[in-house]
Every structure is written in C-alpha cells, then in structure tokens.
Amino acid sequence: MSQHDDFVLTTPRLLLRQWQEADAAPFAALTADAEVMRHFPAVLSRKQSDELLALLQEGISKRGWGFWAVEKRNTKECIGFTGLNPAVNTPYPDAVEVGWRLSRDHWGNGYAPEAAKHSLRFAFDKLELPEVVACTTLENFASQRVMQKIGMRNCHENFKHPKVDPDSPLSEHLLYRITREEFESISP
Numbered sequence: 001m002s003q004h005d006d007f008v009l010t011t012p013r014l015l016l017r018q019w020q021e022a023d024a025a026p027f028a029a030l031t032a033d034a035e036v037m038r039h040f041p042a043v044l045s046r047k048q049s050d051e052l053l054a055l056l057q058e059g060i061s062k063r064g065w066g067f068w069a070v071e072k073r074n075t076k077e078c079i080g081f082t083g084l085n086p087a088v089n090t091p092y093p094d095a096v097e098v099g100w101r102l103s104r105d106h107w108g109n110g111y112a113p114e115a116a117k118h119s120l121r122f123a124f125d126k127l128e129l130p131e132v133v134a135c136t137t138l139e140n141f142a143s144q145r146v147m148q149k150i151g152m153r154n155c156h157e158n159f160k161h162p163k164v165d166p167d168s169p170l171s172e173h174l175l176y177r178i179t180r181e182e183f184e185s186i187s188p
Contacts, residue, residue, distance in 0.1 A: 016119065041163075070100075112143075130180055
C-alpha cells in the first residue's frame with residue numbers, strides 16, 4: 001500500500017478513491033456490459049477486467065492519481081470510474097486526459113460531469129497542469145456532452161486511435177481540451 005492509496009476526492013454525492021477488492025465484481029459487470037462498452041472495441045472478460053483493474057490500481061499507487069473508483073456516498077456502491085490518466089493513445093502522449101465510465105443504471109444523474117469536474121480541479125490545483133485533454137468516438141454523444149458540460153472544447157483535431165483497427169467505425173476519435181485558464185473562468 002502506498003501513501004496515495006488512502007487519498008480521496010469528495011464531491012457532494014461521490015467519492016473518487018483508490019480501488020478496493022470489493023470493486024472487482026461491479027467493475028467486471030461494467031466492462032462486460034455491451035451498452036456501456038458500445039464505443040470500445042469489445043467487452044472484457046472477467047480476467048481482462050481484473051487485469052485492467054490491477055493496472056488502474058497500480059497507476060494510482062505509483063502516481064497518486066489515475067482513474068479512481070467512483071463510489072456513491074449514500075450507498076457506498078462502486079458505480080464505475082472517473083479521473084485522470086496519461087493520454088498515451090492521443091496525438092499528445094505527454095498530456096493528461098480526463099475520462100469516465102459509469103454503470104448504465106447510473107447514467108443520466110449528472111455523476112460523470114460532477115466527478116470529472118472534480119478531477120479537473122485536482123489536475124489544475126494539485127498537479128498544476130496547463131491543460132487536460134479528453135477523447136471519444138465520433139458517435140459517443142453522451143461523452144461529448146459531458147466534455148462540453150465541464151467546459152471542454154472540441155479541438156477539431158480528429159485522430160485514429162492507435163489501439164483500434166483503422167477500418168473500424170470506432171477508430172476515428174474527437175479530441176477535446178481545456179486549459180487551466182478556461183477552467184478557472186467557468187468554475188467557482
């Protein structure tokens with residue numbers, strides 16, 4: 001366990017925290033849900049999900065930040081993840097991206113923008129980043145709406161995702177970004 005493992009970001013309704021053993025089953029259900037994974041190349045097997053969870057956990061332990069587990073404060077239920085990650089699969093591999101993935105029964109409640117906005121606050125206040133990026137497929141309108149709600153703008157720098165078959169309709173991605181100054185101008 002590292003010094004970063006007990007770090008928690010708190011929003012009015014959510015905790016963004018390090019992953020726990022009890023999160024493995026809800027995370028596996030999330031990554032096996034075809035609707036949740038519609039804008040990704042494939043759903044994940046339990047083994048693949050557990051491997052991804054271990055990578056997410058390791059990243060947080062090492063860096064002190066990453067794609068944190070999102071827990072509803074009132075129920076203590078893990079509903080997915082939100083946070084920051086190195087943007088290695090974008091045209092800006094030295095950048096940091098903000099991202100989210102929530103279980104389907106928690107869509108439409110404003111959890112993604114709430115958690116993502118707190119992740120941006122962490123990126124700008126604690127990591128002192130000059131900007132943060134985000135990306136998604138052309139057809140993922142829900143994620144694009146979240147990006148817009150948190151103040152990000154489409155850069156009009158579409159790119160082919162390096163881990164997706166170039167012939168796949170999921171290959172082309174939109175790139176959004178927000179600078180620290182832009183975030184400060186819209187956030188109290």
